[in-house]
Amino acid sequence: MPAAPQGASGPTLPMIVEVHHRMEPLEREWRSLERNNGNSLHQGYDWCAAWIKTHDTQPAIVRATDGDKTLFILPLEIVRHNMVRTAQFIAGRFSNINTGLFSPEFRSLTDEITMRSIGGRLIESLRDKADIVTLRNVPLLWRDEPHPFRYLPSIVNQNHAFQLPLLETFTATIAQLNAKRRRKKFRSQVKRLEVSGGFDHIVARTPVERSALMELFFQQKAVRFKALGLPNVFHAPETQAFFHLLLETDGGGRDTPLQLHAIRLKGEHEGKIAAIAGLSRKGDHIICQFGSIDESVAAEASPGELLFWLMIEQACAEDATLFDFGIGDQGYKRSWCPVETVQHDILLPISAVGRFAVVAQRGVTRTKAAIKGNPRVYALLQRLRAKTGPSESTDD
Missing domain, CATH: 3.40.630.30 (Gcn5-related N-acetyltransferase (GNAT))
Structure with a gap:
């Protein structure tokens, strides 16, 4: 295999990125990765399995491997809203913090060019399945460790964690x-x-x-x-x-x-x-x-x-x-x-529709942040939302 770009360490770029539609074949390596202290419990096997068992959802679980080593697992599901297919974290609407599941070897990658290339791999793996990848509520620094995807395009989420x-x-x-x-x-x-x-x-x-x-x-x-x-x-x-x-x-x-x-x-x-x-x-x-x-x-x-x-x-x-x-x-x-803790939403467009959706999501997030900064306007909005039905998420 070719050497990794200068400044990187750990696995090399010819890793294989695949999408799986069932959790069970990945359980052993999934549970191994989730033991890492820096990986959120919301991407844990049991949390995701409970959601899939109780919801009519379309899992799209991304796994990256280098030889016989699993480098990362992103437990995603495909959600369609307003004709846009979004790949997002499983059960994301009820998650307080999302990280994905990363191995120590993958976390050792520190080169921006390498990581942006891996972001491209992620997009390619989902090209026929989604229009946009939206990874919400990701802290780019968590427990004194930078997130591997910190170089990918993102916007500050309107909600912070405490x-x-x-x-x-x-x-x-x-x-x-x-x-x-x-x-x-x-x-x-x-x-x-x-x-x-x-x-x-x-x-x-x-x-x-x-x-x-x-x-x-x-x-x-x-x-x-x-x-x-x-x-x-x-x-x-x-x-x-x-x-x-x-x-x-x-x-x-x-x-x-x-x-x-x-x-x-x-x-x-x-x-x-x-x-x-x-x-x-x-x-x-x-x-x-x-x-x-x-x-x-x-x-x-x-x-x-x-x-x-x-x-x-x-x-x-x-x-x-x-x-x-x-x-x-x-x-x-x-x-x-x-x-x-400041959290970010990582936004990766896949299709032309996805590129439009990224612009729209950035605008919505900025608007929500501005509204939440004005208590009177936020209270009025909440009353209006109550008349139109329940929200799709807990963090609007």
Whole structure:
């Protein structure tokens, strides 16, 4: 094989890039790649398999190999919208961070010319299947490591993500924040709940508990969205089936595609669930995928905030090093998170239609960013969207 271009290291350019339409033949190498700490759990085998099993979708899984070594896997699906065929990450509309799956050898490639050539290979592999490749919510720098595709054309996504580093103890962790104020708030929340009988922090363990709590989350979220005049992105039966299936999937050890935590009240509101959160864990990285509250009980105690305190305290005790609040700029996230991660959308046109779509997507993303920078305009837009039906994604 010819040598790689000057400045590159690792695999050489004559790698083979193929598209697969089934996950199962790739499972062994897929699971091997996903163990890398820098690869997002949203491209993990179990997460993608749950989506494919619950949705009528067209997988287009890109695998690059060099000899007998798998260099990367991009778990994509083809989605058609307004006559444009888009190759995008599987389950991307419910992903908080996307990286793809890359081997250490591929990550060692540092040459811009080499990487742009590989981008061309990616386009060629999908030429008859899609008009555009859209890789959303990709951090070009993640956990101090640059993304291999950082040289490909991209635009800053309108949503940022927020993280809390978990230090050696919970005390050290909250010392990064206003620890005195946060402890005072925690004591106040606990005291208010104790007046009415107390509470338990529960984790759903049995299939019956998980299913019941999942259904309750969907109910609470529907009420919340309606009260705010927002579309319910969890309303579709296939979306609900996806999350139910994730709950039943064993990630192995402490890893889990989805685990439900809740505040269950005692005494005056015996058995009532005041707050729910869904967490995923891969290695030392925990992501909060979603959360809900029941504002009809104990709202004055801010049970959602209380639940975050308890989950973060538990995460510290279980040797996690990063608690990720996911995408979306909200006050409670900023109050917890000293780290803000900028994400990008990588846009690669394939056809003439795709080139037009890239221009349109760039314009839409810039417009969304401008709207989100104006709270009054954003609130008005959300009310209008609520009247026209649910959104296709959670990050609009």
